[in-house]
Amino acid sequence: MEQVLFVCVHNSARSQMAEAFINSLCHPNLHAESAGYEPRPLNPLAVAAMREIGIDISAAASKSVFSLFREGRLFNYVITVCDEADAESCPIFPGIVKRLHWSFTDPSRFGGTWEERLGRTRAVRDEIRASVERWCDELASPNSERCGVLAV
Numbered sequence: 001m002e003q004v005l006f007v008c009v010h011n012s013a014r015s016q017m018a019e020a021f022i023n024s025l026c027h028p029n030l031h032a033e034s035a036g037y038e039p040r041p042l043n044p045l046a047v048a049a050m051r052e053i054g055i056d057i058s059a060a061a062s063k064s065v066f067s068l069f070r071e072g073r074l075f076n077y078v079i080t081v082c083d084e085a086d087a088e089s090c091p092i093f094p095g096i097v098k099r100l101h102w103s104f105t106d107p108s109r110f111g112g113t114w115e116e117r118l119g120r121t122r123a124v125r126d127e128i129r130a131s132v133e134r135w136c137d138e139l140a141s142p143n144s145e146r147c148g149v150l151a152v
Helices: 014-025 044-052 065-070 114-140
Strands: 002-008 030-036 077-080 098-101
Touching (some): 002 014, 002 065, 014 030, 014 044, 014 114, 030 065, 044 114
Parallel strands (some): 002 030, 002 077, 077 098
16 A cells, blocks of 8 residues: 655644545545644634535644654655745655655635635635645556556
8 A cells, every 4th residue: 555645834724635535535545644843722613614525624633744653654755735925834754655746725824704714725725625636646647657556
């Protein structure tokens, strides 16, 4: 089984959504987790946006990237999902892995009413889903540069 780690600063929205999409939409030989540099409680906007499409992340717990490292956890892929503004502070998980960076806006920075912020969080959710679906399709392609574990 291929292990994927999504990392962002707080592990409260973007990385949690990406983890849920991998685990619900992609090949069963691919498993995702998520962690952050400064873990915070789940963002209720992310929980609400995911619930709207039938994915419940409300029971997910934010995790520290350093805790996973101290546990000796190994991952085949580490994908950072910080936006460009946070790129400098976005943590890098050590080890020999394939690293990718997908830039998404941080929902915790959205202003306005609940509905306005939820609307912007939906847009981020949809961007994350599209990126996950594209990446999973690439991994499953027989022409993929990787070992074919996911190739059909």
